[in-house]
Amino acid sequence: MKTLVFVEFEAGKVKKSALEAICFGRQIAAGPVAVVAAAPAGTDFAPLGAYGVDQVLHIADPGFDMPEAQPLATALAQAASQLGADAILLPKTSLTDATAPRLAAKLGAAVASNVMAIVDATPGNFTVKRSVFTGKAFAQTRLAGGKVVLTIKKNSIDVAEGNASAVSVETFAPSIPASDHAVKRISVEKATGQVLLPDAEIVVSGGRGMKGPENWGLIQDLADALGAATGCSKPVSDMDWRPHHEHVGQTGIKVSPNLYIAVGISGAIQHVAGINSSKVIVAINKDPEAPIFKVADYGIVGDAFEVLPKLTAAVKNLN
Amino acid sequence: MKILVCITHVPDTVSKITFSDNNTRLNPAGIQFIIGPYDDYALARAVEIKEANGAQVTVLNVGKADTEPTIRKALAIGADDAVRIDVEPQDAFQVARLIADYVKANPFDLVLMGRESIDYNGGLVHGLVGELLGWPSVSPVMKLDLNGTTATMAKEVEGGKEYVELTLPFVAGCQEPIAEWKIPNMRGIMSARTKPLQVLADTGAALSSEVTSFDLPPAKSAVKIIPSDAAEQLINLLHTEAKVI
Ligand SMILES: Cc1cc2nc3c(=O)[nH]c(=O)nc-3n(C[C@H](O)[C@H](O)[C@H](O)COP(=O)(O)OP(=O)(O)OC[C@H]3O[C@@H](n4cnc5c(N)ncnc54)[C@H](O)[C@@H]3O)c2cc1C
Numbered sequence: 286m287k288t289l290v291f292v293e294f295e296a297g298k299v300k301k302s303a304l305e306a307i308c309f310g311r312q313i314a315a316g317p318v319a320v321v322a323a324a325p326a327g328t329d330f331a332p333l334g335a336y337g338v339d340q341v342l343h344i345a346d347p348g349f350d351m352p353e354a355q356p357l358a359t360a361l362a363q364a365a366s367q368l369g370a371d372a373i374l375l376p377k378t379s380l381t382d383a384t385a386p387r388l389a390a391k392l393g394a395a396v397a398s399n400v401m402a403i404v405d406a407t408p409g410n411f412t413v414k415r416s417v418f419t420g421k422a423f424a425q426t427r428l429a430g431g432k433v434v435l436t437i438k439k440n441s442i443d444v445a446e447g448n449a450s451a452v453s454v455e456t457f458a459p460s461i462p463a464s465d466h467a468v469k470r471i472s473v474e475k476a477t478g479q480v481l482l483p484d485a486e487i488v489v490s491g492g493r494g495m496k497g498p499e500n501w502g503l504i505q506d507l508a509d510a511l512g513a514a515t516g517c518s519k520p521v522s523d524m525d526w527r528p529h530h531e532h533v534g535q536t537g538i539k540v541s542p543n544l545y546i547a548v549g550i551s552g553a554i555q556h557v558a559g560i561n562s563s564k565v566i567v568a569i570n571k572d573p574e575a576p577i578f579k580v581a582d583y584g585i586v587g588d589a590f591e592v593l594p595k596l597t598a599a600v601k602n603l604n
Numbered sequence: 605m606k607i608l609v610c611i612t613h614v615p616d617t618v619s620k621i622t623f624s625d626n627n628t629r630l631n632p633a634g635i636q637f638i639i640g641p642y643d644d645y646a647l648a649r650a651v652e653i654k655e656a657n658g659a660q661v662t663v664l665n666v667g668k669a670d671t672e673p674t675i676r677k678a679l680a681i682g683a684d685d686a687v688r689i690d691v692e693p694q695d696a697f698q699v700a701r702l703i704a705d706y707v708k709a710n711p712f713d714l715v716l717m718g719r720e721s722i723d724y725n726g727g728l729v730h731g732l733v734g735e736l737l738g739w740p741s742v743s744p745v746m747k748l749d750l751n752g753t754t755a756t757m758a759k760e761v762e763g764g765k766e767y768v769e770l771t772l773p774f775v776a777g778c779q780e781p782i783a784e785w786k787i788p789n790m791r792g793i794m795s796a797r798t799k800p801l802q803v804l805a806d807t808g809a810a811l812s813s814e815v816t817s818f819d820l821p822p823a824k825s826a827v828k829i830i831p832s833d834a835a836e837q838l839i840n841l842l843h844t845e846a847k848v849i
């Protein structure tokens with residue numbers, strides 16, 4: 286199958302989630318992977334060659350730096366038909382969640398989201414493993430027909446280089462009908478200068494046990510020492526101690542970092558639903574019976590206010 | 605103003621999930637079924653809009669007869685009438701085609717859904733319905749205000765929020781804090797019994813995917829407890845043993 290991967294760049298660097306999707310792409314087609322990149326003019330695409338990418342369709346239109354789902358779905362559908370691609374892979378983000386179904390409907394492709402593994406890439410028997418029941422189970426799902434659209438769950442594969450190839454870059458100018466601009470952006474409020482929670486390799490998260498927003502410096506210090514993002518439990522964002530976009534769990538963000546540190550979080554099942562695909566979970570809680578210890582790999586039974594400064598100091602010593 | 609709210613009938617979030625029939629079906633034994641939590645936000649917002657501006661709120665579920673108590677609960681919360689399309693939902697495309705066909709035959713100004721179902725976790729049906737109807741679709745929506753036929757919405761983007769504007773009709777996938785969940789009161793529960801619930805037959809929407817088997821994650825090994833007076837040991841273990849820092 287000919288495979289197309291949607292790649293996003295940030296600050297001139299390809300996002301790790303895009304490299305993960307490229308590695309999945311190599312499992313579908315032994316041949317190199319073509320990529321559509323929404324990236325500013327002058328972006329260096331050569332490093333993608335190391336991962337087996339030989340062709341880049343570059344959308345240079347600045348309107349695509351932060352596209353809405355509808356124009357992006359149209360652009361990717363046009364790229365797929367221009368290249369004859371029949372497997373389109375997108376790293377799972379809030380943008381691609383909204384884009385993938387529209388793209389699939391345009392292409393008449395079967396669609397699967399939250400894909401963790403490709404079980405069988407044989408056309409006609411194309412089967413993926415998905416995370417379902419909010420992380421409590423997995424489903425092997427067979428996709429009918431000749432075309433597939435997949436969103437790839439973050440941190441599901443170790444990024445590895447492939448057969449290196451030279452990258453040919455072609456500017457790609459999709460033609461977007463006016464009706465695709467029905468959703469008009471008014472403004473954006475984005476946290477800047479921080480590690481973003483959905484992308485983070487390490488997350489330090491605080492719960493009601495932190496007692497109040499004035500104590501978040503302790504969470505932030507450990508996060509800064511680790512280069513981590515900060516998160517929180519739902520009551521913490523409900524009480525406005527922290528912004529909503531930091532709320533982790535079933536009704537918030539689902540994270541899959543290498544390391545999740547839960548501080549003063551009891552481990553309610555709805556919170557665990559957002560963290561259960563983390564590689565390693567650490568719990569710090571003064572109650573030895575707290576349910577978080579049932580899902581944690583490492584734990585400290587103790588007072589967060591005493592433990593956190595020690596951990597931060599130890600991380601600094603390590604560095 | 606006519607609002608359609610699409611609801612799922614899913615295991616309560618605290619349910620223990622097991623499978624039957626050679627791991628091909630959810631085992632419903634001992635499971636309490638609820639309105640999908642995100643669908644519940646969509647419903648709550650629809651009822652708020654009705655209370656503020658006046659609207660007819662219809663709930664729709666694609667499911668077999670066992671979903672009717674969940675549909676009645678949505679009526680008790682404040683929907684005016686309900687539709688059940690009598691099909692076992694198996695695939696996002698199948699569900700989306702059934703919903704889109706229903707909306708083509710029965711016009712609505714606004715279709716609200718949850719950002720995702722908590723069983724299938726697809727987050728796909730709203731985008732598919734939008735594309736099948738040729739309508740815009742927006743998800744995940746955290747705030748939705750209507751002024752005539754213009755809507756202003758806040759939607760979640762990585763690390764923040766984006767405010768957008770668009771005109772009716774459209775499809776929105778909702779999440780908190782768009783509204784507060786509503787708990788049915790006694791009057792709602794009584795009136796829900798007599799509100800119309802129409803059952804429609806399968807129109808034969810094809811499946812584009814099929815679950816061949818479910819499995820459960822391997823059991824977690826026991827937690828390793830580090831004494832609190834030697835907290836720094838944890839950092840060494842994370843560095844040398846777990847190799848995550
Ligand atoms: C439908 C539904 C959806 C939900 N979705 C979510 C969701 O997405 N995310 C989410 O997080 N919750 C969610 N919840 C809420 C969830 O059920 C819990 O209420 C919530 O996760 C509890 O938050 P917490 O652990 O911060 O607080 P608590 O349960 O109050 O726990 C605080 C913990 O801190 C510990 N502690 C106290 N002081 C200290 C100290 N000095 N040092 C160390 N530890 C200390 C305590 O021992 C306790 O374990 C949802 C609930 C429902 C019904």
Ligand SMILES: Nc1ncnc2c1ncn2[C@@H]1O[C@H](COP(=O)(O)O)[C@@H](O)[C@H]1O
Nearest residue numbers: 610666693717718720721726727728729
């Ligand atoms: N069987 C169904 N009946 C009615 N609405 C549904 C059904 N399945 C999904 N939906 C709607 O589509 C949204 C997204 O579902 P999903 O794509 O399965 O994550 C849900 O939150 C519901 O609003």
